Amino acid sequence: MKVDRLQCLDHANTITPYILEGGFASLDPSWRLRRYCAPYSRLYYLTGGEAYVESPRRKTVMVPGNLYLIPPRLTFDAGCPARAQKIYFHLNLLKKDGYDLCMELQEVASLPVSEKRLCALEALCREQNFLAGLQLKTFLQEDLVSIFSREGIGAGLEVEYSPPVRETVAYIRQHLSVQLSVKSLAARLYLSESTLAQCFRRELGKTVGLYIDEMVFFEAQRQLLLTDRPVRQISDDLGFCDQFYFSRRFRLWSGKTPTAYRGEGKFGERFCKKKRVE
Secondary structure, three states: OOOOOOHHHHHHOOOEEEEEEEEEEEEOOOOEEEEEOOOOEEEEEEEEEOEEEEOOOOEEEEOOOEEEEEOOOOOEEEEOOOOEEEEEEEEEEEOOOOOEHHHHOOOOEEEEOOHHHHHHHHHHHHOOOHHHHHHHHHHHHHHHHHHHHHHOOOHHHHOOOOHHHHHHHHHHHHOOOOOOOHHHHHHHOOOOHHHHHHHHHHHHOOOHHHHHHHHHHHHHHHHHHHOOOOHHHHHHHOOOOOHHHHHHHHHHHHOOOHHHHHHHHHHHHHOOEEEEOO
């Protein structure tokens, strides 16, 4: 018996999708974000009214009949001149190296959505059962695939890291801490620091230290926006010696203190009038 393996499944398994939260939101002029940058994508389906997202290079007016994907790490302003309604989702599509696939997008992407499809989405979001949840996930993945196909996203997924880099990346993600060092990581693999550093820079295009910082602060941003855990607890879990040092480093990284970052994110998104999608 001859068996031909589906290579596309190998590529699909390199991505871990997470739908972090979602909901129905009613917006008014109090909804605003200023110079904001999140560690996850925002997927907005406008169902009424008008809102906008403005990056340093482009302003996108969001209107009904379209979906809008705001990629991670894009710094943007957002607001609503009058009133608007949307269905929103916060999500990550994490590759094995911990980076989000949507980071390949440089700007807000949009896609037309038919009224029939939008009604189907609303109906799924109002259901409260397991099958509806699976259907909703499939629905979102179909729309993401349409955006990726049009924008040429995902061409680099075939990249395979060498064993030292692959094992180091996996260990960093599983034991995420600012205390990790090239010396300790190299010792685990019985490599010299210079050998690991060279492999890492050649394959990821950055130093081990910068990669650790990025993973640490991405996780800090996620916890600040998606949980109510105290800043001190987040700081301790990520290996910082004290909360004040964490706050200084976070401000250098994001331009905001942890408290300000959390407060603006919650006010701008999570505290608008809404109903969660369960």
